[in-house]
Each structure stands twice: as structure tokens, then as C-alpha cells.
Amino acid sequence: MPRVPGGKAQITARDREILSWIGRHGIVTPDHVARRFFLRADGEVGKRAAYRRLDALISLRLLRRDPTPFWRGPHVLRITSLGAQIGEVGVSPARLVEPELRHALALVDLTEELAAATPGATLRTEREIRTERWHGRQDGRVRPGRGRTPDGELVFADGRAVAIELDLTPKRSKDFERVLRSYRQEHYAAVLWYVVPGAVARVTKLVVDNKCDDFVRIRPWHATDGDAGPQ
DSSP states (O other): OOOTTTSSOOOOHHHHHHHHHHHHHHHHHHHHHHHHHOOOOTOBHHHHHHHHHHHHHHTTTSSEEEEEOSSSEEEEEEEOHHHHHHTTTTSOOOOOOOHHHHHHHHHHHHHHOOOOOOTTTTEEHHHHHHHHHHHHHHTTTSSOOOOOOOSEEEETTSOOEEEEEOOSSOHHHHHHHHHHOOOOHHSSSSEEEHHHHGGGHHHHHHHTTTTOOTTTEEEEEEEEETEEEEE
């Protein structure tokens, strides 16, 4: 395995996979990494082992740790430019935008849970979708349009794609309708749209009124103890 330029530590295959996974999502918590890569055979999560390895990757300047105002994730992780190279991520390191942190962290939970529950599907994150579309516009394969870039996709072997959308804060009806119109310009087999429970009835009605109920599915997103999870 390659060594970090100028460093003595050897980078393992799992390190590269961790860097790639973090880069694809953009921003994650240490607990996200622990649950994803350090789950033991007995079902317990090896948090100490995970934190030790993350500290090593931070010391090698492949990852950076940023403080947050959230008790749930007092620190978050991002790849560095060097980490993106070593992990062969294919997307640029994420910027830290504090107002977007809650959504970004909840989206890791949602997309990873949906991917695990959907055998045969490949998860593509919003960052991967945006990067691919940008390159497509640059080389002329994709024309600029007014369609919707989802929060994630589940792509099946037959080419079908299901869009994932997550709204943690209520929107005005016209804003929801704008999202629905933009999805009409896309070619998704379905859209799984998670909204806060109090908005389910209103958004479901908007979906029906806008004749999008043949492909848009509204689902509640419940937050508990400062955390969030799909239902």
C-alpha cells in the first residue's frame, strides 16, 4: 500500500476506504465511521479502535477534525486535499458550513440506512452527483438545466435510480411545489422524500395536487434526543 508523502506510517486498504467514504459524504462524525468500519462480530462497535485510527489519520494530515455546537457530534471529520488524493475520492474536500451541519449529518444516517436496506442498489451521494454533472457540463455530455439535484441516489443494476430527499425544516408550500416541478424534469423511477412529521399531510397533499403521486413518496423523519432517523 502507498505511504503518505514525507511520512513513515503505512496507509492500509481500510484507511483508503475510510477516506473515500468520508470524502463521498463530505462531513461525518467519528461515531459514523466507527459504526461503518469498526463493527465487531459480536455486534458491538469498536469505538476505541476507531478513534485511535482516526487520530492517526488526522496526525498524518489526511483528515481534519472540526468542533461543532452539537452535543450529538461535538466534532466532525472532513478529508484534506492530501486525504482526497490518497483515498482516490474523486470529489473535492467539503467546506464546513455550520448552518448546514445538522442536515449533512442526518443525511449520512438516512442514506446509509437506506443503502443497507436496499440490497443490489449502489448509493451515490449528493457530492458525487454534483461532481459528475459538473464534469458532464464541462465536456458537453450534460446540458445545463433546471432539474433537481437530490440529496442522494440509489442506483440499481438495471439503471433505475431512486432519488433521496431530506427536509428537516418546514418549507412554504410554493417552495415544496418548486421542488416537485424540478423533479418532473428528472428521470427518477421514484423519489423518497423525508420531511418532519408535522409536514407529512401538507406535503402529501401538494404531491397529489401537483400530480406527482405516481413517483414521489412522502415519509416522516423523526428526531429523538437531538438525533434523527428514518421511519
